[in-house]
Amino acid sequence: MIETFSDFAQFKRKAAELDVNVNLDELQEIDVVFLESYGNYVILAIKTTGGKKNDILVLGEKNSLLYSEKTFGEKDYRIFKHTLQKQYGESTVLTLLTLRSTLEDYSGAFKILDETIDSLEAEYRPGLAEETTTKLRRLTNRVEDFATLMMSLEERKIVQVNANLVTYDYGITTAKAQHLLDRCRNHLHQLRDIQRQAEMKESHEMNRNIAELASAAKKLAAISAILLVPVIIAGHFGFNFNYLTGLGAMPSAFPTLLVAEIALTALAAWYLKKMRWF
Structure with a gap:
């Protein structure tokens, strides 16, 4: 059975009923991907964007829980109605939907940064460039952790997620994650080039001003x-x-x-x- 929660207290109570007695509070703020097995269950925490609390999954053969601000409707599950009936089908589908939604959040955050970088090419602002570089580097690290998680799950390092049950959708999500990671890395190089060109222009302007002052003297x-x-x-x-x-x-x-x-x-x-x- 799949259950999703937006209330963390209710999520913890349900996890306790399944004998998952670990400190779930720390997973709300953890800054890296967390993946560990506890008895018959696996706990997975995925870093989100925009100041949201991390998504936390408790995955088992018969019960799968999700704490998140995301919501999945009947339409999302209907696509995988046959997969849901298989062993670890529910935990696999819930994990895939969560990963896919998280990747969409990452892509949305990248789009905003991409637009900012375009504006910096037209008009360079040192403070904004430094802030954008910091945000893009943080996003790149998250997408890199995300892509690594996708590969680990695909290698069946935990039985609760069987990528072979959703091969096509899982493959597309993995490819999108790798593409986003490549774009993040390329844009980091682009930002460095923009900063370097701006510094060269500033140095040229300074040298020209010095030359003009010397000429005036x-x-x-x-x-x-x-x-x-x-x-x-x-x-x-x-x-x-x-x-x-x-x-x-x-x-x-x-x-x-x-x-x-x-x-x-x-x-x-x-x-x-x-x-x-x-």
């Missing part, structure tokens, strides 16, 4: 050097050459000095322009 130095000569020339207009020894007796001293300073100004401007300082 050179131009300011050049302009200052050019302007210094006219300042000196202007200062000469304030000189009283009659009191300067020797120069007062030379009528051509001031014009000569003025022409020389103008020539020096022109020479300085030509040299700085040749050096591409401005």
Whole structure:
């Protein structure tokens, strides 16, 4: 008989009635796949997404229990009506439905992250990129554990789940899990490439800004050097050459000095322009 529970207290009471006396509370928060045998029963805990409590299954030959927020209707079981009548058919079908639903949750979480990665390609935001990388890495680990669990169950490591009874559906679910795992890994590489390109772009922008600042500093130095000569020339207009020894007796001293300073100004401007300082 299959029984599903959304109330954890009721689930624990029913498990106790089947003499499954283990600490089921810890399995609600455990961060890895849990699979252990206890007497005639197997306990399986599967990590969910979106902050939901873990799905917990207690699987036996005649009784199978599921604690989950998921619900399966008559339509879900009708597909496997012949399988349900076979030995370990109920536990196998309940496990398959739970695994398939969990994989859909993982795929939904991946779709959201995929859309976020697309937006980061269009507009890179460091904080969002780091957060997305953390979420995607966590999801990748869960999908990897999930795919490993699928293979373990297929190898019939526990008798309560017989993948041979649902070969086609089990094979499709396994293939989808592996495909999702491959996509998660590929998108982790894609995120690293996006981050690397953004860092290279940021470094290029920084180098360009430094170059522009250096160019501006050179131009300011050049302009200052050019302007210094006219300042000196202007200062000469304030000189009283009659009191300067020797120069007062030379009528051509001031014009000569003025022409020389103008020539020096022109020479300085030509040299700085040749050096591409401005």
